[in-house]
Amino acid sequence: MRHTVVEAQSSTADRPRPRRSSLERVHRLLSSFSYEHTQLSLSELSRRAGLPLSTTHRMVTEMLELGMLERDEDDLLCIGVDVWKFGLLTPKSYGIQRVALPFMQDLYATTGLPVHLGIPEDDQITIVESLRPRGSGPERPYIGQREPMHVVAVGMAMLAFSDPNFQERYLAALEGDRSADAPETIRRELAQTRATGFAVSQRKTAPKIAIGAPVLDRVGLPMGAISLVVPQGTATPPYGHLIRSTARAVQRTAWEQGMG
Known part of the structure; x- marks a missing residue:
């Protein structure tokens, strides 16, 4: 032996x-x-x-x-x-970034608040565009930054409208977590996001609040999401409706240009 x-x-x-x-x-x-x-x-x-x-x-x-x-x-x-x-020729980022940028610029000019665009990358998101005031704090991601979906508003907005099987696999990977990121907590937040059309999160921006809304393809799956970071204590529904309207305008334009 x-x-x-x-x-x-x-x-x-x-x-x-x-x-x-x-x-x-x-x-x-x-x-x-x-x-x-x-x-x-x-x-x-x-x-x-x-x-x-x-x-x-x-x-x-x-x-x-x-x-x-x-x-x-x-x-x-x-x-x-x-x-x-x-890198500029990457269809997955360049296409949605090109369509979204004018709407993001309008949103930034209207609010003066940080505006971000993310796209899905497996079980993460990648930031592909970001407009923000000079000297922004911890809510300031850099272009190319990746984060788990559930920790940022753009990720939660996309996860809420992802394929149900993908959602379950993602949540299963969080099993055993007794923190605020426990699957039960995330599941409740995803349900709220689907009901309102926008996600609210402070996991990466606290004490400020990030509000994100998805840009969906014709099947109803996310091509990306746009988020806005608002001050602590701000009433979120008005900004939620604003970011949702912006995301839907991007979505319509993307469809008109043959995306999704």
């Missing part, structure tokens, strides 16, 4: 590890940058990507030639303009 175990362990140790593809390594390098780390040295990039320094050096040299990476005035590495241009 011991001989068999040793043989099995030896076989496992001798088994070659799966080799990462070049594309995966490029993805790891690009994913190493963030809003907190926009410039990196070669060694920092190697460490954050989990790649050997020699491999990082070779790939960075080629990515610099292709415009995927650039060097700043301090000779640190940063994301290249070409990658930014590719």
